[in-house]
Amino acid sequence: MRILQAVTDDYILTAEPVGSRTIARKYSLGVSPATIRNEMADLEELGYLQQPHASAGRIPSDLGYRYYVDGLMTPASLDEEERWAIQTELSRRTAIEELVHSTAQVVASMTRYASLAVVPRIEDAILKRVELIALDPQVVLVVFVGIPGLVEHRVVETHRSWTQEELARVEAVLNDCLEGVSVRDLGRTLYQQVADVLGDPDLYDGAASLLEDALAAGGDERVYVEGAINLFHQPEFRDVDRLRPLLEFLEQKDALLNILSSHGQSGLTIRIGQENGQGPLEGCSLVMATYEVGGQVVGQIGVLGPTRLEYSRVVAVMRLVAEELSQALARRRNRP
Amino acid sequence: MRILQAVTDDYILTAEPVGSRTIARKYSLGVSPATIRNEMADLEELGYLQQPHASAGRIPSDLGYRYYVDGLMTPASLDEEERWAIQTELSRRTAIEELVHSTAQVVASMTRYASLAVVPRIEDAILKRVELIALDPQVVLVVFVGIPGLVEHRVVETHRSWTQEELARVEAVLNDCLEGVSVRDLGRTLYQQVADVLGDPDLYDGAASLLEDALAAGGDERVYVEGAINLFHQPEFRDVDRLRPLLEFLEQKDALLNILSSHGQSGLTIRIGQENGQGPLEGCSLVMATYEVGGQVVGQIGVLGPTRLEYSRVVAVMRLVAEELSQALARRRNRP
DNA sequence: GTTAGCACTCGCCGGTCGCAAGTGCTAGCA
DNA sequence: TGCTAGCACTTGCGACCGGCGAGTGCTAAC
Known part of the structure; x- marks a missing residue:
């Protein structure tokens, strides 16, 4: 041993x-x-x-x-300085996407490997509030505010023309009836209650398709990849033909999303070499951690490098970062 | 010759x-x-x-x-198919950032070089509307709507506590007084008129610092780089030591922004090799084009490759793309 | 002004060779 | 029985080298 x-x-x-x-x-x-x-x-x-x-x-x-x-392996511990760097970086941001994004950047620069991060989708959040704003008669700005401090806006072209008054009425009813509902369910499945309170079936139909379109328009950019160039420094990727497939893989955001979000249970996971299955990740190791809001896993963050990874250091960084990120998100939420 | x-x-x-x-x-x-x-x-x-x-x-x-x-060089022309690809891609989007982003993606995949794109800053836009929404007593969501169809939201932590009623009042006054003002001027230089109409100096101060913070919180992500891996296929970048400095340079978003936005006049510019100055771009050529809204240049888009660039094809793609992008933006704006 | 011929240059490729690092095996020792 | 010194063997790597081929510049002739 x-x-x-x-x-x-x-x-x-x-x-x-x-x-x-x-x-x-x-x-x-x-x-x-x-x-x-x-x-x-x-x-x-x-x-x-x-x-x-x-x-x-x-x-x-x-x-x-x-x-x-x-x-x-002997567990590594981090400098006070490094802890401090993470904490200040996280305290500078408030929007959740930026928080996660800059976390990924910090992780990449601290580990000198590539880092990945998944931001929660607004669709998975609980609706806190929705705002409807007419930009043009047939263009509506929809702002969703979700429960773990998630905000997303979508610009929707509509078939129907909307006045700001109509939108205000719909908005009020939606906010009255639907608080606490999963954002995903806002589309076609708008509840009976909304129809009843609104009265006007035409308005109801318009609202339903408006929200449906807003959800469909949705940002596919849910995975951040940072520090991919760090992999250049690793001798195992000195050869272009070895590096290219990996970088190409990192461009496939949906594949990354699958891998990361398959790691659902709270905590830290390490996948080594072939454990990642065949393909471009064969010679790589992936360290994944989750971050949480209110005890519930809402996203993942990961580090990718060659199997010859500084595991102890990466694990230390990830433990701390996941913790700090969860705390930063909690602070955002439980303000007095 | x-x-x-x-x-x-x-x-x-x-x-x-x-x-x-x-x-x-x-x-x-x-x-x-x-x-x-x-x-x-x-x-x-x-x-x-x-x-x-x-x-x-x-x-x-x-x-x-x-x-x-x-x-x-003999000017290239594009297939009907390629034109069609661009047009359909652009018609699928409505939000300006997505429009520009997916334009960059299309350009990268059509040229097989790296493409760059600058999105207009909300700060440079004319204010059409601002929305203030209380998320928590000390957290306010600020949504700016700018004139070339630009929407941006910022989450701001405030020192002062806000009720939704106060915010609604401020919002109403701002929208009454400040429509047509440059977003950049919303911060500390809030106009006298707003103070007068608001009456309450405390509210005025709060509003001013709220907007200032919102503008400061601003997204630094204004430059998209797409298709950087395409450069792998170019024989001049077969050598890792030649490719790495270039990719590192592409990570420096502020430097890219400088280069692209220095190209302010409308039209197409080609910079060849040393014309880009010393440094990592020495062996590269850059083809830049502008896109416009209402006759005014609001952003740039560029293609980066080795000096041995397929100039005629790239120029054809860029001409078309800049044109289509401007038109797509115009359509968004001049709807009936 | 154009062309054929020819000697010359030089990068590339494949083969050879010596070196150094590291191994496995064997024999000897506590 | 476990550990160690010694030694022959393997093998990748870098240096060296010579032939090949692509391409040039020059000269003389048309």
């Missing part, structure tokens, strides 16, 4: 296959290189180490990293 | 230095390779061509490209 730990630590640091001599010199295990060689041969047989070629040192396999992550 | 044209055309196509034989074979100039060699030696002496090394063919210099762009 101590040899596996030493090999992994050293390889994470140097990106060079680690030989028995190196370990004997740099890590005081109290045994000679020859002994280490014997043990390393065993570790290779067990699948924890592998050899890029016969005359080279050893590097950890995915399994080796997994074992390392699950128990061997 | 015909030889310069042939060399440039061929080099743009193949990315290989062009020899006299190749030109004689592929372009029917009616002369032999020997003649072409003589002329090419002259063109090199004049600075239009250069030789990567003694035994290689010629490639155009920046000056050569400049001459080519200014008169030699």
Whole structure:
């Protein structure tokens, strides 16, 4: 175990296959290189180490990293300075998207890997309020305010012409009847109650299709990717042909969204190499954390790098960041 | 001139230095390779061509490209299909940011280079309307609606507590007094008239600092970069060390903003190689166009690639796109 | 003014070779 | 029985080198 730990630590640091001599010199295990060689041969047989070629040192396999992550690595802690950097960055923002976005930026710059972040969709939020504003007779600005401090506006072209008075009436009824309803349900499924209170069926139809269109117009930009260029510095991506597929993958926001949001339960998850399935993520590791509002997971944030990842540091950063982000969101919500 | 044209055309196509034989074979100039060699030696002496090394063919210099762009190149025209792709993409959006953003995406995918786009700032717009909504007693949602169909919302934490009634009063006064004012001037320089109409100096102060904070909170994300990975396919960026500085430069949104928005006059500009100044853009060419609302330039859009750029095609795409974008924005505005 | 011929230049490619790092194995020692 | 020193073996990597081919510039002739 101590040899596996030493090999992994050293390889994470140097990106060079680690030989028995190196370990004997740099890590005081109290045994000679020859002994280490014997043990390393065993570790290779067990699948924890592998050899890029016969005359080279050893590097950890995915399994080796997994074992390392699950128990061997020494947990890192962060400088006061770094904690402070995160906290001030988060206290500078109020809008939730910006909060999450700048969190992703901080994570990228602190870890020097790529970072990913998912912002909650307004559709998943509980409606707090909706505002309807006529920009032109047939263009309406719809502003949704959702419960975890989420605000989104949509500009909708309508078939029907609207006066500001009509919109004000609809707005008032909606806000009276629908507070606490999931935003997703605002579309065609507008409730009977709204129809009753509004009275006018024409107005009701217009409102329903207005909201439906507003929800359909929706921002697809829910995943932020920051610091992708950091991957350039990693020796494993020195080769363009290895880097390109990865960067191309990072452009596919829907795929990223799938991966990140599949990680629904609260807490921290590490996916190593092949655990990400086949494809461009095969040689990468992904550390994911969730952030919450009111005890409920509303989004995810992740770090992506080569399998040779500084796991302990990344885990420390992610723990702190997820915590701070959740707290910042909570502060926004529970103001006096 | 015909030889310069042939060399440039061929080099743009193949990315290989062009020899006299190749030109004689592929372009029917009616002369032999020997003649072409003589002329090419002259063109090199004049600075239009250069030789990567003694035994290689010629490639155009920046000056050569400049001459080519200014008169030699044969203007490209676009397929009906491509025009159609642009038009449908633009008709699917209504919000101005999305319109510009998806324009940038279309340009990137059509040219296979990187594309840049600047969205107008709400600060530069004329105020059409402002909405103030209390989210919490000390958190106000400010929605600005600007004249070229620009909408932006900001969430502001305030020192003072606001009731919705107070906000409604301020909002009414602001909308009465300040329609047509530049959004930028909404902050501290709130006009005397507003103070007079409001009466209450406390309310006036609160409103002024609320708007000031709202403007300060402002989105710094005004430049979109799309298709940066397309640059991977260009042989001149095969080398990571050549590509990285460029991608790093593309991350500096403020520098990009400077470059693009310095191009203020209406129309199309091409900057070739060193014309971009020293630094990461030295080996690149930039084609910039403006888009307008009501005859006024409100934003820019650009294409970035190696100096060996398909100028004629890029110019055709940019002409069309700028035109279509301006028209789409005009349609949004002049609805019946 | 144009062209054919020819000697010359130089980057690229494939092969060879020595070096260095690291291994596995064996024999010896506590 | 576990550990260690010694040693032969493997193999990737970088340097060196020579032939090839593309392309040039020059000269002489038309």
